[in-house]
Amino acid sequence: MRHTSAAAWVAATAAAALLVTGCGSSDNGTSKKKVAAPLADGQDINAHPLSDIKQGGQLRLYITQWITQYNYNTVDGSQGDAQEISSTILPDLFDSDAKGVSHPNPNFLLSAKVTSTSPQTVEYELNPKAKWSDGKSLGWKDFRAQWQALNGTNTAYEAADTSGYDQISDVEQGKDAHAVTVTFKQPYADWKRLFDPLYPAKYIDTPQKFNSAWSEKVPVSGNAFKIGTYDKTAQTITLVPDPNWWGTKPKLDAIVYRVLDFTAATDAYLNNEIDLATALLPEDYKRLVKAPNTDIRRGARWDEVHITLNGGRGPLKDLKVRQAIQHAVDRQGIDEAFAKDLSFQLKPLDNHFFMPNQQGYQDNSGGYATYDPSAAEKLLDAAGWKSTGEGKPRTKGGKQLSLDYVLSSGSTSAQVDQAELVQQQLAQVGVKLNIQKVPANDYFNKFVNTGNFDLTSFRNVDAVFLSMLTPVFVQPQGKNLFQNFGSVGSPEIDALLKKAGQTTNTTEAIKLYNQADTQIWKLAHSIELYQRPQIDAVRKNLANFGAEGLASVDYTKVGWLKK
DSSP: OTTOOTTOOBSSOSSTTOOOOSOOOOTTSOOOOOBOOOOTTOOBOOOOOGGGBOSOOEEEEEESSOOOBOOTTSTGGGSHHHHHHHHHHSOOOEEEOTTSOEEEOTTTEEEEEEEEETTEEEEEEEOTTOBOTTSOBOOHHHHHHHHHHHSSSOTTSOOSOOTTGGGEEEEEEOSSTTEEEEEESSOOTTGGGTTSSOOOGGGTSSHHHHHHTTBSSOSOOOSSEEEEEEETTTTEEEEEEOTTOOSSOOSOSEEEEEEOOGGGHHHHHHTTSOSEEEOOSHHHHHHHTTSTTEEEEEEOOSEEEEEEEOTTSGGGGSHHHHHHHHHHSOHHHHHHHHHTTOSBOOOBOOOSSOOTTSTTOOOOOTTTTSOOHHHHHHHHHHTTOBOOSTTSOOEETTEEOEEEEEEETTOOHHHHHHHHHHHHHHHTTTOEEEEEEEOHHHIIIIIITTTOOSEEEEEEEOOOSGGGGHHHHSOOBTTBOTTOTTOOOOHHHHHHHHHHHHOOOHHHHHHHHHHHHHHHHHTTOEEEEEEOOEEEEEETTEESOSBOTTSOOOTTSOEEBOO
16 A cells, blocks of 8 residues: 555555556656655655644545455565555554654553563563453563464464564563563564564464454454444445544544555546545646645655566576576666656666665676676577577477466556566567456455466565565465565575574674675566655645655544644
């Protein structure tokens, strides 16, 4: 979704398969002048004190698929729209500021700190007022159940990510009923990303509950908002304030999520059906910037667009073929085609972990993703795929070199254009690419999450903690792909990521992530394209909401300005 909390990273996408350009055009919709993208801490939310905001009203947002799973820690639940809603209704232990720095949320945590480094021990002091919607207090048993479900020792739990939790040796009660002690086997730098959001032990303490209890419903919540209604017919999910909430009373009466194809969002906004629409594509921006009572709000978030290569099936199992695809795809050409009408500079992306405006960014591609059709052809020759003539698919053992590029039916024209560009580029080296459009509601659950594709393109977003990317690159275990949907990895990458997660020295951790990135490029895991700036059209009188960048959204402060 467009506004996941900074800790709510989704390997799939923040808005289903949004393979769109990097930003909107200039304010008059015609200027070709390029300006720098927002700084790393750039945001625009129309900040106002609560005294300026009226009580009441709805916030109407769109999501791109019906939510089938509200367990954030499963693969289907890690889809961005699902994570957005889960993080809004469940205990949110840490929030991040505009610089991406995490701080304890006092509604849930009075304090959280490392009290020992040998072994690393973290003491959490819970807010005694914090309760689940069934009236039970948050407690250490919730932490323990979440750890046991996610530490990887019982593969019956269909966990999307075990990193961090697998470093914990014990979870127990602290000094009193509102204190929790978590002890680690090895140091874990990103411990603040764990248990956030927190789930109730009662509904995750067995594999059956963990996997199924959150399917299309939320049995228990624990935040300022709860789910009021699910309307599958109208494809809407409505959040309402929880009357038992102990914190600041929300200003809004409801947050309504409506399922829309991304291509329908601009019209829905102009028809006053939703209150925010992405204004990245020039054709959308030119319409939205003229809309009455509208701000164009810009921010910088961790947000990358890439193409995933599936090394788990078919011809792409062969490393040489994947490397050939990397050389056959003209990344610069794709970027320039999309950027020609944009006002923002669209920088090429040569790193899987760091954005160009972040400390630690460096080019680790090592020439493996350089556009070089001749090198691609030599690799395909070496892999046994023989040329049958210019413009014709290569063959091996009587079979054509044919791959599927899976695309959501809700894709924008820019997404389709990109797929067609890749199709043309691969055809030049003898690879037949079939563009397969699938229903938007099925795109992640039935295709991406299950590895049912050869090539596909989506976004990884909001990786404020770098260890959040671990499940994207670690080797799958059996049928559990984690979030490595293309099943490309190695023991060396696994070891580097594990060591990086255990390294509390930031400089050393950056080196390790960059070493892992070098290996990821060599294995042709995925083709990075560009960092996607955040450009949103938002109702002008909507406060404390819009382009948050790296910061979390506090929905108790979001609302409509007094007239």
